[in-house]
Amino acid sequence: MNNSPRTLLINPTITSRASNARFPLALLHLSAALDKHGSSKIIDGNVDRDLVNATLRTMEQDRFDAVGVTVMGGPQVAPAIEVSKAVREHFPDMPIVWGGYFPTLHTNTALAAPYVDYAIRGQGEESLPELLNALRTPEPTLADIGGLSWKNGDSIVHNPNRHFSVHDHGAVLPYDKLGDPRRYLARTYLGRRTAAHQATIGCRFRCTFCGVAAMFGGKTLLPAAERLERDLSYLKYGLGADSILYFDNNFFDREEDMVPLLEVMAKMEMPWWCFARADALLRLSESSWKLVRKSRLKMAYIGAESPSSQMLKEIRKGTRPDQTYQVVELCRRHGVIPELSFMVAPPENTEEETEHTFEFIRELKRINPETEVVVYVYTPLPDYARHEKDRAKRPATPLHDLHGEPIVFPKTPEEWTQKQWVDYACHMDAPWLTDKLRQRIHDFVTVLRCRFPTVQDMRSPPWAKRSLSAMATWRYRYRRYDRPWELDLANRLVQLRMPQVSGL
Known part of the structure; x- marks a missing residue:
């Protein structure tokens, strides 16, 4: 029987449809590192749209020593929570590790959740294999694992950062773990x-x-x-x-x-x-x-x-x-x-x-x-x-909302799924914006993108883009951005691509 560490890696859903999926490069690199001393399997929620059931089925059919979840801020937090809660409910003793941008930037927030046991800050190609090896010992020693944050009773321990490195595993990434990798090739500009x-x-x-x-x-x-x-x-x-x-x-x-x-x-x-x-x-x-x-x-x-x-x-x-x-x-x-x-x-x-x-x-x-x-x-x-060196050298200016009150950022992953904080993480809104300025920005962007439709838009027919451009010309020329109702109406029919929402 093979007793080497086996890890399930999960990429929570973030794209609006499966056809928008791109290679989960972070997990592919991580999988290659894990496979040097054990084995791993990848579930990509951008392709397996029923992520929770796909995860539970896989865990029922196979043995795993830990589940690793990669998490970016914004819309990926909610599905990360959902799949992590499901794993905790059905496999209560399974170690759950969060990695990626969200736990790196909001480490204490991630570890405030009962369904997150460990958080890896920065790169995980060395930290995660070391954590898995430690967890397989009767009395795990975690303090020496660089880049790891973990719970010690009621407190959170942040180990020192790990030194930055590039890993060349001597072969191409394990694309075969994604099923048919050709389905990740997309038609673009x-x-x-x-x-x-x-x-x-x-x-x-x-x-x-x-x-x-x-x-x-x-x-x-x-x-x-x-x-x-x-x-x-x-x-x-x-x-x-x-x-x-x-x-x-x-x-x-x-x-x-x-x-x-x-x-x-x-x-x-x-x-x-x-x-x-x-x-x-x-x-x-x-x-x-x-x-x-x-x-x-x-x-x-x-x-x-x-x-x-x-x-x-x-x-x-x-x-x-x-x-x-x-x-x-x-x-x-x-x-x-x-x-x-x-x-x-x-x-x-x-x-x-x-x-x-x-x-x-x-x-x-x-x-x-x-x-x-x-x-x-x-x-x-x-x-x-911010990175600890930047915090030490240049403290951030305190942020205040419209009423002059200090902005209090979320303390749990669930709070980060609220619309106002998803919009904040996606650079779409901020607590200090007035309704007037928020509308002004929307109107300018609407006129600009109608006047100059992006070449990345492969879906809208050329005649529609030309028509919208013509409709927006007078507004753009005379800076009449206010309330472009006719462009908003036309956009509902044409639905021009917005690079800040759905880039290449």
Whole structure:
């Protein structure tokens, strides 16, 4: 009988439909690490839509030593709670481990739940196998497991952070654990069979609003070019993928490190999308841009965030507004669509900064009309959620609601499932917004996306997008954003894609 550790890994449902599912890359990496010393099975709630019953059936049919649940903030918290409660009810002695962004940012909140026994902060490829081995001993020793938080009676113990690392398991990820991995290939703007992939891990920048900075502490590591070529070869020739979504937190970094990867991608010639920074793109040499063009980069998602130099400095973005102007022109020259994200309605100078951002967006559209724009509400991380180094160096400004009362963040996972906090986690609303400003932001975004429908929208017919654009022209030209009732009505019929809700 095989007594090696066996783990059930669960990806709670987060997509609106199964056709929107992308590879659960975090669990695939985790599974590869676990299988070096044991075995694992993956249940993806984005494909297995009856997640609770699928989980219970699997646990009744097989032996497991622990259940690991990956959890992002926002809409994934509720299904994570549901499946964890079901496991606790039917298998009360089964250890339940939460990992991912939510327990990393809100560790005490996650462990306040009776259905969460352990929380892993940051990477789990080393912490989870060590935890499983410890739990198999009569008297587990948990204090030496880096990145682990756990309950010790009525108190919570936070072990020291684990050092950042990249794990190369010597083979492609265990995609076969997802059933038929080809069902994760989607028709997108990039191609008919687009695959999700992550080459680099982390981000060396420390933006104070960003969960990635809290997760990885300003560190990033790139793979060897040989590893990227191995992975892309499998996706292209093994699965038939014809394009790639790179979910790297910041794909372009130092040029000398990127060139070997770009050479591999230029050889593959698979159209691709990625996250990028304006300053990094502006520093690329002409020879590197030649590789970028040959590799067929179609769109780069760039965090412009704000037209305010002061705000960019306060959030430690590390870029300047003039670089945003420059990068949209640079992308135009090289045939790359810049997809810019902006954060409106900050807690201070809320209305003034929002209107300033609207005008900045208009100027960028004038420079490069193909520029895509994604508008979010600025919702800073709670101070406790930021990386410990950032908390020590730069305490967060206290946040207050409309009535001047200090904002109290949820203390349990259930509270984070309330609409106001789901919207906060998804950067859609904030407690300091007035109804008037909330409507103003909605109206501007409605006019903007009707006037310039996204090229990512593969569902709406071209005639419908042209009609909506024509309807929105006069409002956009004369800045008449207020109450665009006719566009709201037309949107109910056409349902244009909203990248901030359902991106590539």
